[in-house]
């Protein structure tokens with residue numbers, strides 16, 4: 001039995017929805033189909049909420065644009081006039097509710113994370129209603145599931161924590177009482193008090209893993225717009241090939257370091273339940289795709305993939321006085337934690353002369369402010385000479401289970417970068433020896449990814 005998920009790119013319009021329904025209806029053992037909002041709609045909803053909160057009436061234009069996309073899709077999908085009319089009415093009712101909520105935000109000039117979750121939920125609610133009704137109109141045995149009735153979370157709005165035991169129980173009981181395929185809203189959930197929450201941006205993959213684990217699926221299939229997980233971002237490295245099999249650890253590393261096709265933490269419920277996750281292409285359904293599973297051995301290459309996180313800053317705490325001084329590192333990392341800045345990468349010179357931490361640029365100024373406060377004593381007594389912030393950078397990570405215990409990977413890597421005159425500002429290696437990450441100037445993005453790809457995957461270049 002399978003659980004499938006179709007991302008925003010796979011349900012972006014009527015043509016894609018048709019293909020998605022073709023795919024799941026050709027696979028009768030599909031018990032649940034989790035769909036995202038049509039591509040771009042979640043961003044439009046966030047934009048609309050922000051405009052309304054700023055007192056800008058143009059939020060209405062965004063809702064009108066969403067309405068047009070929905071009505072066009074309905075028009076193309078439903079040949080039966082009555083069915084199309086019913087669907088239109090259902091969507092108009094959702095849009096009216098959305099409009100009222102946004103009007104409330106406009107009046108109070110404020111959009112709390114809780115209100116934003118509710119506003120974002122309309123993307124998945126509307127797309128899944130249309131997909132379920134369209135599949136039913138083709139004679140498929142399907143039932144619509146608003147995941148807010150089944151997936152329970154705490155109330156940390158924006159990226160809520162799932163309450164697994166209660167959610168699994170509800171999912172199992174709903175599916176045991178129904179025949180056919182459940183068409184389930186991804187991304188959205190609710191708190192025990194019934195308040196709408198979301199699982200974090202791109203959270204529909206996570207929803208698929210939750211339903212897969214709850215229903216003990218044999219496989220989870222994530223359908224997207226590329227042939228699988230590729231060796232690098234195909235928009236930057238056009239020659240990147242498909243990775244056939246990925247271990248869970250490699251997949252986690254790739255997603256952590258920005259491979260957009262996967263999302264961190266997504267796979268945890270599936271992994272814990274031992275369910276393989278497949279990444280497949282809605283536009284090319286016959287291609288095998290990538291399989292992510294436990295105990296997969298890495299492919300033949302020295303590395304498996306390359307990923308990168310743009311928009312980062314490097315914060316360098318420099319001071320000869322730190323050598324042998326106990327507790328400075330602790331002060332540094334506590335300051336980052338208090339500033340709410342997530343350390344993406346950390347590297348400390350072995351001379352203990354500097355600690356360098358990479359954070360998202362949006363968090364950098366605040367982190368530096370907290371650091372200066374926390375290290376005031378050290379700065380005054382010249383234990384620390386400088387706290388440096390360098391912006392406009394990118395973290396690149398080279399990942400692969402085969403790197404473990406194999407000498408020469410770093411040599412080959414930095415030789416390739418040197419050959420293209422790419423300056424490396426900091427380097428770190430995970431203790432799992434499964435990744436080498438380093439910091440470069442953002443301007444070297446494309447040259448860097450392409451030269452690493454050429455160096456490690458020469459066979460993909462033809």
Ligand SMILES: Nc1ncnc2c1ncn2[C@@H]1O[C@H](COP(=O)(O)OP(=O)(O)O)[C@@H](O)[C@H]1O
Nearest residue numbers: 007008009224226228229230232233259260261
């Ligand atoms: N290593 C990679 N492998 C495959 N796709 C990648 C990779 N890195 C970035 N991408 C991008 O991720 C996109 C798919 O992710 P996303 O847009 O979130 O899909 P969906 O809409 O299906 O959820 C692809 O179109 C591709 O451009």
Ligand SMILES: N[C@@H](CC(=O)OP(=O)(O)O)C(=O)O
Nearest residue numbers: 007008036042201202203204
């Ligand atoms: N619609 C949500 C959830 C999601 O997972 O979307 P997608 O599958 O298109 O990444 C978002 O944009 O964050």
